[in-house]
Amino acid sequence: MRNSFWNKRIPTLLGIILIAIGLGVTTYLVKQGGLFSIRAGPTHEPKDVRISNITDTSFTVSYSTEDAVSGALNYGEDSSFGQSALDDRDQSLGKISPYNLHNITVRNLDPGKIYYFSIISSQDTYLNNSNPFEVTTGASIEDIPLEQNPMSGKLILPNGKAPGEAIIYVTTQGSQVISAMTKEDGTYLLPLNSLRTSDLTSYFKLNEGKILKILAIGENLTSNVILFSDQIDPVPAVTLSNNYDFTVNTLPKASDSARLEGFPSFSS
Known part of the structure; x- marks a missing residue:
């Protein structure tokens, strides 16, 4: 980096x-x-x-x-x-x-x-x-942010190189969507201590066994990822264009047709 x-x-x-x-x-x-x-x-x-x-x-x-x-x-x-x-x-x-x-x-x-x-x-x-x-905007939260490990990982292109530009989006059931751009070497870091609930009124606690969803976008390629909360630091490497279910194994899913819910965008 x-x-x-x-x-x-x-x-x-x-x-x-x-x-x-x-x-x-x-x-x-x-x-x-x-x-x-x-x-x-x-x-x-x-x-x-x-x-x-x-x-x-x-x-x-x-x-x-x-x-x-x-x-x-x-x-x-x-x-x-x-x-x-x-x-x-x-x-x-x-x-x-x-x-x-x-x-x-x-x-x-x-x-x-x-x-x-x-x-x-x-x-x-x-x-x-x-x-x-x-x-x-959300309401002010008087509570101290939670002690939670950040999410870290790396994106690579099918040729093994780092993408010139890429964005990671993360959410889980009941939480807001957070995002971050990758660094020049494809790595990313997403703090989770100030992750909020979906209504933005309080901090969201990532309990053990919680399933998170990741949407990764870069170089006109997309990857959808599912993983447990204890697999976030670091997240196994993701090759853009492949989808992964790390709750089962670390291999790409055979089908890339599945689309994760939870990352809405405005229609163009």
């Missing part, structure tokens, strides 16, 4: 300034209507839009595009939006880059509020059937 979890790159002062300018310009154009178009180009159109990692102060929006393009969100407490958020990697590196898989986290929100957002894909605006997307 090139950079550990605690060894992230710190954006340069110039990068921070450029991001601030970019966010300001985007917000201004939104208010003036300058970023809206009638229809997004078919290769820029966001697909499989999913909301995950909802807390009392943040949420994550992820989606894919056929072409590698820049991505951002315009969001706010009403349909006029007024604020913008860049892809997590753009925020971290201090520059805007094109991607096929997009992962955008909106932070510094208020608990228990409805937020509306649109997706800016390249220079086009994407809505949910002509209406803004919406998400409600």
Whole structure:
């Protein structure tokens, strides 16, 4: 792994300034209507839009595009939006880059509020059937987060290489959906101590023998995985395009037709 979890790159002062300018310009154009178009180009159109990692102060929006393009969100407490958020990697590196898989986290929100957002894909605006997307933040939880091991593992391509971009989604019966992007070497780490219940009102306890479901997406390939809670650290290696039921064995399932429930996306 090139950079550990605690060894992230710190954006340069110039990068921070450029991001601030970019966010300001985007917000201004939104208010003036300058970023809206009638229809997004078919290769820029966001697909499989999913909301995950909802807390009392943040949420994550992820989606894919056929072409590698820049991505951002315009969001706010009403349909006029007024604020913008860049892809997590753009925020971290201090520059805007094109991607096929997009992962955008909106932070510094208020608990228990409805937020509306649109997706800016390249220079086009994407809505949910002509209406803004919406998400409600969770309530504040006074309890201390639970002591639970994180989920860790690695994704590889059929040729044995690490995917250039990949996202892991995780859920179990009664819990919310959480997600994370993989590192450059295909590894991932998902903290579970602050995993919430599906109604977001309390932390979710992973009891022994609990079955979890994983959806892995990368390089236009998908894998569905089922495993027990005691198999999460680490999860056996997953080859994208294969499905696995680790509650039975570590071999890929013979059929790839099964689709796991629990990872809904907005229709495109």
